[in-house]
Amino acid sequence: MAACRAGENTTFPFLATVRSLVAIVVSVLAVAVVVMVIVFVHRPVEMDLQSYGYVQTQEWWWIYNNTTRVYEPAKEVPMLIIIHALNPSGRGQIQGNINIVRIMDIPNASFVEMVDFSRFEPTNASFEPTNVSFDLQPHSSHRYRRWVSLKDPASLYYLYDRHHQDASLGFPVMVVVETTYKPAHSEKSINKTYYCWPVTFLCSDSSTPDGGEVPCKTEEDLEYKVSWRSPPPAPSPPPAVAGNWTKLEHNRMRLRTSDGP
Structure with a gap:
């Protein structure tokens, strides 16, 4: 009997210790779950952006002048812009707006001193500037697809002067999208700029492969300093450069122009 009493005296304190440890663990887990729920509920609903590749x-952004027999900048270049806005969150609707879209050339192999050769604001049917508004349901997306015309003489001369020789392969650009969006049940609108890189600017045809999607980053996520400038003014009149090209370059440009995209 004495042995049984001794066993009882050692068993019950051990069980009490186990119960205390279990209670502590359960309490910690409960607190952690509550904190996670609070963080999830109060975490801001954010909009994501993607650019077509x-x-x-x-x-082409140049033309052959049959009168002067030289190449010169095109007078107008239509461009197709495709952007996808996404609501990856399952916690509410987002009302989004696309305000301004820019296309940046990157002459210095860095995001500093990029050249903003195309800046446009979405327009309505009367070609008046207007915001592109859309509603994003949870786990949904919206596609913005527009043809816009590049007509600025300085930008057209810049493209012609800098990229007439690498045109067949295209060249890398950054698409910058300025937006405003407001999550559901929020009284505050958020202004945010997205940087989409790398995107290729090119003259496409039926043989061009699919460009895929390029994720866009916010300034906080980019981790690089970003700055840009306007292209320099175009000379007037544009200088004739055909005489400075080699015969091979001249024939190659004529073939490109005659064949078309």
């Missing part, structure tokens, strides 16, 4: 044109 190409900014596409169907015409």
Whole structure:
């Protein structure tokens, strides 16, 4: 009997210790779950953006002048812009707006001193500037697809002067999208700029492969300093450069122009 009493005296304190440890663990887990729920509920609903892998044109950004027999900048270049806005959250609707879209050339192999050769604001049917508004349900997306015309003489001369020789392969650009969006049940609108890189600017045709999607980053996520400037003014009149090219370059440009995209 004495042995049984001794066993009882050692068993019950051990069980009490186990119960205490279990209670502590359960309490900690409960607190952790509550904290996770609070963080999830109060975490802001954010909009994501993606750009199509190409900014596409169907015409070269130069023309051959049959009168002067020299190449010169095109007078107008239509460009196709495709952007996808996404609501990856399952916690509410987002009302989004696309305000301004820019296309940046990157002459210095860095995001500093990029050249903003195309800046446009979405327009309505009367070609008046207007915001592109859309509603994003949870786990849904919206596609913005527009043809816009590049007509600025300085930008057209910049493209012609800098990228007439690498045109067949295209060249890398950054698409910058300025947006405003407001999550559901929020009284505050959020202004945010997205940087989509790398995107290829090229003259496409039926043989051009699919460009895929390029994720866009916010300034906080980019981790690089970003700055840009306007292209320099175009000379007037544009200088004739055909005489400075080699015969091979001249023939190659004529073939490109005659064949089309």
